Amino acid sequence: MILKKVYGFIPQLPSSDCSLLPHNHYWIASKYIVTPNGTISGAVEIKEGIIISVVAEENWHVNSWFTTVVNYGESVVMPGFIDVHAHLDDPGRSEWEGFPSGTKAAAAGGVTTLVDMPLNSAPSTVSEETLKLKVQAAEGRVYVDVGFWGGLVPENAENASSLERLLNAGVLGLKSFMVPSGINDFPMTTASHIKEALPTLARYKRPLLVHAEVLLDLDGKVELEDGVENARSYSTYLKTRPASMEEAAINQLITLSKDTRAGGSAEGAHLHIVHLSDARTSLNLIKEAKQRGDSLTVETCPHYLAFAAEDIPDGDTRFKCAPPIRDAANKDKLWDALLDGDIDMLSSDHSPSVPEMKLLDEGDFLKAWGGISSLQFVLPATWTHGRKYGVTFEQLASWWSEKPAKLAGLTTKGAIAVGNQADIVVWEPDMEFDLDNDYPVHIKHPSISAYMGSRLSGKVLATFVRGNLVYKEGNHASQACALPILHR
Numbered sequence: 001m002i003l004k005k006v007y008g009f010i011p012q013l014p015s016s017d018c019s020l021l022p023h024n025h026y027w028i029a030s031k032y033i034v035t036p037n038g039t040i041s042g043a044v045e046i047k048e049g050i051i052i053s054v055v056a057e058e059n060w061h062v063n064s065w066f067t068t069v070v071n072y073g074e075s076v077v078m079p080g081f082i083d084v085h086a087h088l089d090d091p092g093r094s095e096w097e098g099f100p101s102g103t104k105a106a107a108a109g110g111v112t113t114l115v116d117m118p119l120n121s122a123p124s125t126v127s128e129e130t131l132k133l134k135v136q137a138a139e140g141r142v143y144v145d146v147g148f149w150g151g152l153v154p155e156n157a158e159n160a161s162s163l164e165r166l167l168n169a170g171v172l173g174l175k176s177f178m179v180p181s182g183i184n185d186f187p188m189t190t191a192s193h194i195k196e197a198l199p200t201l202a203r204y205k206r207p208l209l210v211h212a213e214v215l216l217d218l219d220g221k222v223e224l225e226d227g228v229e230n231a232r233s234y235s236t237y238l239k240t241r242p243a244s245m246e247e248a249a250i251n252q253l254i255t256l257s258k259d260t261r262a263g264g265s266a267e268g269a270h271l272h273i274v275h276l277s278d279a280r281t282s283l284n285l286i287k288e289a290k291q292r293g294d295s296l297t298v299e300t301c302p303h304y305l306a307f308a309a310e311d312i313p314d315g316d317t318r319f320k321c322a323p324p325i326r327d328a329a330n331k332d333k334l335w336d337a338l339l340d341g342d343i344d345m346l347s348s349d350h351s352p353s354v355p356e357m358k359l360l361d362e363g364d365f366l367k368a369w370g371g372i373s374s375l376q377f378v379l380p381a382t383w384t385h386g387r388k389y390g391v392t393f394e395q396l397a398s399w400w401s402e403k404p405a406k407l408a409g410l411t412t413k414g415a416i417a418v419g420n421q422a423d424i425v426v427w428e429p430d431m432e433f434d435l436d437n438d439y440p441v442h443i444k445h446p447s448i449s450a451y452m453g454s455r456l457s458g459k460v461l462a463t464f465v466r467g468n469l470v471y472k473e474g475n476h477a478s479q480a481c482a483l484p485i486l487h488r
């Protein structure tokens with residue numbers, strides 16, 4: 001990085017505790033700036049946290065005596081990643097993650113905004129009052145911006161006024177589970193609860209995110225070897241959560257999503273299927289519903305794109321998640337669907353616990369906590385595996401910034417464009433690194449991350465949140481100056 005000196009005038013400085021770059025008017029230059037109009041060589045002008053111009057090199061004429069320029073050379077300058085699916089577990093279970101550690105990890109990984117899931121904190125975010133607790137816990141403690149999904153649970157699904165209070169309080173949308181969530185104060189919803197809530201969501205024009213698996217009667221389908229199925233074998237766990245569980249849930253959802261079509265009774269509402277793992281029938285059902293005009297989107301996560309069931313070592317419960325990671329052929333199909341646009345976007349589903357709950361010593365896949373810990377590594381994980389499939393910088397920006405911003409209603413984020421907030425990641429595609437014990441990992445419990453021990457490419461050099469340089473080459477700004485985001 002080359003920082004040209006400012007001479008001749010004294011710039012107005014933001015609090016230097018909030019930013020590692022003490023200027024509030026400056027340019028970022030690079031040979032590779034990813035914009036909605038393609039990747040350009042040029043510069044981005046940032047003033048008071050906003051992008052005020054984006055200029056191609058040939059049209060860029062600044063007087064370097066009066067201008068601060070951070071020149072990143074051939075490193076890639078992209079819109080910051082927006083992770084619409086992260087469990088930060090704060091307040092109430094901050095020993096699992098927490099806002100400070102989770103958002104430091106996000107910043108170190110190029111994620112500039114995340115939307116926190118309503119469960120795994122205690123209490124769950126299912127009411128106006130519990131949302132207030134979330135916002136209080138986030139204030140002054142976040143290094144990247146954080147929005148909040150509210151929980152759709154039977155209690156508020158059956159009570160339109162309590163749902164309206166939650167929406168009025170500023171959640172960006174709702175999230176529900178069609179299977180038991182594993183969290184006591186976050187009970188599952190049935191299709192009829194979802195149907196009941198859709199007209200309210202339509203009026204508020206906010207999305208419902210759904211964990212799409214339902215319980216099936218699997219009696220006799222988990223075959224026993226020698227009378228005892230080996231709980232240390234990943235294949236045992238896989239048999240307990242077959243693709244048919246996703247398929248059955250999605251079948252129910254697409255009977256509801258037809259109401260979201262133009263002229264339908266829930267026009268204005270939107271359904272979003274989180275963490276799709278099954279790239280076969282489930283994906284076809286989603287494709288067909290979209291073709292019919294349903295307001296429906298779907299995400300998958302890097303762990304379904306990076307790992308294959310066959311390769312998961314016995315007892316390595318770091319890889320346990322729901323829905324489960326499936327076979328290598330399924331992984332290839334997920335990549336195809338992403339590249340074809342049938343899967344709209346990516347998210348982390350960062351869902352850590354304390355290490356004890358991963359039962360790493362016993363290696364029991366049936367009893368261990370289900371959740372992949374990945375927040376800091378989603379950029380290099382997507383890139384490392386995606387470059388084998390010919391993924392472009394523009395595609396990364398679409399899956400990780402533009403589409404997530406649209407889902408969450410973040411109209412001034414998600415692209416390097418004039419008028420948007422200056423949320424930017426700078427990274428080096430060819431720089432490789434080993435995630436070993438020497439690597440600076442900021443998630444609270446590195447030992448439970450499925451990525452530890454691997455070699456990745458795509459190193460994040462710098463992360464800007466609303467113009468503040470919050471992370472640079474291993475260091476964070478000293479103060480957490482990012483903001484909770486509420487729907488207005």
Ligand SMILES: NC(=O)N[C@H]1NC(=O)NC1=O
Pocket residue numbers: 087119120181182183211320321322323351370371372
């Ligand atoms: N409660 C919770 O975070 N569950 C998540 N973990 C996981 O692997 N899938 C989920 O939905």
Ligand SMILES: [Zn+2]
Pocket residue numbers: 211274275322
């Ligand atoms: Zn889920």
Ligand SMILES: [Zn+2]
Pocket residue numbers: 085087117349350351
């Ligand atoms: Zn989740």
